[in-house]
Amino acid sequence: MLRLDHVSKSYGERLALDDVSFTVAPGRLTGFVGGNGAGKTTAMRIVLGVLAADGGTVTLDGRGLTRTDRQRFGYMPEERGLYPKMKVLEQLVYFARLHGWAPAAARRNALELLERLSLGERRDDKLETLSLGNQQRAQIAAALVHRPEVLVLDEPFSGLDPIAVEAVQQVLTDAAAAGAPVLFSSHQLDIVERLCDDLVIIAGGRIAAAGGRDALRESHRSSRYELLLDADVGWLREVPGVEVVDSDGGWALFDVDADATRQAVLRRAVEHGEVVGFTREQTTLAQIFREVVR
Incomplete structure (x- = not known):
């Protein structure tokens, strides 16, 4: 050591x-x-x-x-x-x-x-x-x-x-x-x-x-998620605590303000269609670096 x-x-x-x-x-x-x-x-x-x-x-x-x-x-x-x-x-x-x-x-x-x-x-x-x-x-x-x-x-x-x-x-x-x-x-x-x-x-x-x-x-995990649905995800912009970064048809990249918001998005997604993918964006070293040296 x-x-x-x-x-x-x-x-x-x-x-x-x-x-x-x-x-x-x-x-x-x-x-x-x-x-x-x-x-x-x-x-x-x-x-x-x-x-x-x-x-x-x-x-x-x-x-x-x-x-x-x-x-x-x-x-x-x-x-x-x-x-x-x-x-x-x-x-x-x-x-x-x-x-x-x-x-x-x-x-x-x-x-x-x-x-x-x-x-x-x-x-x-x-x-x-x-x-x-x-x-x-x-x-x-x-x-x-x-x-x-x-x-x-x-x-x-x-x-x-x-x-x-x-x-x-x-x-x-x-x-x-x-x-x-x-x-x-x-x-x-x-x-x-x-x-x-x-x-x-x-x-x-x-x-x-x-x-x-x-x-x-x-410890620096991202609050950004990616959703892929077999239906349009326009409803996502109406969910409280969600900020949509980008979207196209059934795909969206978005930020949430809390874990409870993430769960709410997943419940709404299931109601609107088949969830093909729902993943958290992996935090990169570059993102951690920028965060801690600011």
Whole structure:
């Protein structure tokens, strides 16, 4: 369990992190989302020891992080930090050896990751000759090549095409399945929503919401419903507490002011014809994000 407790950080008079607390559970993917300048990168750098917090603590399994602990972390910064004139395989082996792997084992790890990330054919190419998307894949491989026990990734999906996104998703999912706490930031909310078990939303240096994805959806559940009837639904506009967003014949999208109103709509629908469909619109991460950071 990776945990931040009441972490604060200022740059001069600007408060970058204000009493930030959240956990990253083992075996779970935690998405860290927020606008530009919200504090995501600062929090990640404090976790890695790149920055020192002004207050608060970062712990792993209940104890303070040591240099040895952080050597077991895999970190991918938002800025690309690999050696542009060094061959891809060569530098992955180098990074694995820095973490204590023997040469043969380091090479096996690197080759396996390159194949999984569809970079096997480019392993002997210099990094600077790769496309930006492939450089991003190489950066992810560098964070994983030493088989870390904790993963902290800043914008790992930036610049990736849909096929590469799927490959990276699978690698991260497998890391979590092996028991690693995985924390990653992303501006691509659809990916975060699809991939994550838990979410942390930060705004203005403070945690605006945190918890399991499904629990957050339930706590911010939508009041919008879709009705499909085998008869015209014009009567819906006359139901007290209903605001029709759109309608066409037997279909309508509408908001209700209370659960009792929803039940009243369903009763009226049954009276008017056969109910083909009656569903609540699923709350998206984008909707939750807009609601909590307003």
